[in-house]
Amino acid sequence: xxxxxxxxxxxxxxxxxxxxxxxxxxLIRKYQKKVYLHIRRLVISHDDANxxxxxxxxxxxxxxxxxxxxxxxxxxxxxxxxxxxxxFLRKKRNLFFIxxxxxxxxxxxxxxxxxxxxxxxxxxxxxxxxxxLPEKQRLVFNMKYFDELKYEEMxxxxxxxxxxxxxxxxxxxxxxxxxxxxx
Amino acid sequence: MGTQEDKQHNxxxxxxxxxxxGEVFITPSSYFDELPSNIMDRIHHGAKEEKPAFNLRPILAxxxxxxxxxxxxxxxxxxxxxxxxxTGLSEFEIEHxxxxxxxxxxxxxxxxxxxxSMNISExxxxxxxxxxxxxxxxxxxxxxxxxxxxxxx
Numbered sequence: 001x002x003x004x005x006x007x008x009x010x011x012x013x014x015x016x017x018x019x020x021x022x023x024x025x026x027l028i029r030k031y032q033k034k035v036y037l038h039i040r041r042l043v044i045s046h047d048d049a050n051x052x053x054x055x056x057x058x059x060x061x062x063x064x065x066x067x068x069x070x071x072x073x074x075x076x077x078x079x080x081x082x083x084x085x086x087x088f089l090r091k092k093r094n095l096f097f098i099x100x101x102x103x104x105x106x107x108x109x110x111x112x113x114x115x116x117x118x119x120x121x122x123x124x125x126x127x128x129x130x131x132x133l134p135e136k137q138r139l140v141f142n143m144k145y146f147d148e149l150k151y152e153e154m155x156x157x158x159x160x161x162x163x164x165x166x167x168x169x170x171x172x173x174x175x176x177x178x179x180x181x182x183x
Numbered sequence: 184m185g186t187q188e189d190k191q192h193n194x195x196x197x198x199x200x201x202x203x204x205g206e207v208f209i210t211p212s213s214y215f216d217e218l219p220s221n222i223m224d225r226i227h228h229g230a231k232e233e234k235p236a237f238n239l240r241p242i243l244a245x246x247x248x249x250x251x252x253x254x255x256x257x258x259x260x261x262x263x264x265x266x267x268x269x270t271g272l273s274e275f276e277i278e279h280x281x282x283x284x285x286x287x288x289x290x291x292x293x294x295x296x297x298x299x300s301m302n303i304s305e306x307x308x309x310x311x312x313x314x315x316x317x318x319x320x321x322x323x324x325x326x327x328x329x330x331x332x333x334x335x336x
Contacts, residue, residue, distance in 0.1 A: 025219050058222065117208060173199060
């Protein structure tokens with residue numbers, strides 16, 4: 001079986017009990033980098049991103065049987081990954097009883113000592129600027145700027161209108177550029 | 184004034200377009216080679232190990248339990264202290280019991296205690312016990328047998 005299967009072929013293979021494991025293995029290999037990096041940009045730490053990526057794929061395994069193909073497989077997986085990452089951040093906030101800004105502030109500080117961060121000074125500053133954004137804007141910015149998703153795909157993942165996403169991205173870019181000028 | 188390169192290095196006047204868009208987040212070597220089998224292991228062999236991370240919630244739960252236990256203990260102690268006077272009966276019920284001690288098989292001591300526990304001031308008691316002068320006078324004029332009076336007490 002080729003590793004370049006389309007999503008429909010992967011799904012058909014997954015629905016066959018004999019090839020289920022192999023198909024899912026291929027599915028992970030196909031999307032793992034995108035999913036991991038999307039999560040990593042939100043939670044910053046590699047260890048947390050690793051845990052959440054695994055959780056997300058376990059959820060995909062459990063629910064794939066019932067996937068109705070009303071949306072693209074990738075945006076569906078992306079939605080699961082996004083929900084897992086956001087739920088992790090919310091738990092973290094609840095755990096330490098600190099408001100939203102402080103968790104992101106903590107994450108920005110952790111970047112400096114992160115062995116798995118290889119950005120230069122400007123890229124570090126960019127990440128800090130992104131972490132200053134409100135959660136939804138941060139998501140939108142990452143998905144558009146780094147993952148290069150189309151607004152329609154983002155709309156499918158986040159359940160927000162294309163217009164609202166465009167406005168959100170525009171606002172995020174302005175804030176980031178202001179931050180870069182001031183710091 | 185610095186060169187454009189200096190400005191970029193210092194982050195002055197940066198726009199997003201001028202920032203190199205390379206991947207800044209890296210992973211341990213062979214991470215993506217091992218990830219599929221790690222996930223498949225988790226799917227087939229159950230839950231992952233819980234990280235022994237510092238967790239504030241259990242501490243809070245224990246603190247709340249201790250506070251609750253303390254409050255309950257204080258309440259019980261307070262309740263015990265007042266148990267001998269606190270019957271939980273209304274004044275009407277107490278009166279009914281006092282009027283019909285035989286029905287409830289209650290001793291005289293308990294009745295006395297109940298009388299004392301009722302919220303009656305000494306003045307009220309004095310008022311109840313005091314007789315008008317005329318009544319006393321008429322009582323004395325009846326010339327009662329003193330031995331009867333003594334025997335009454």
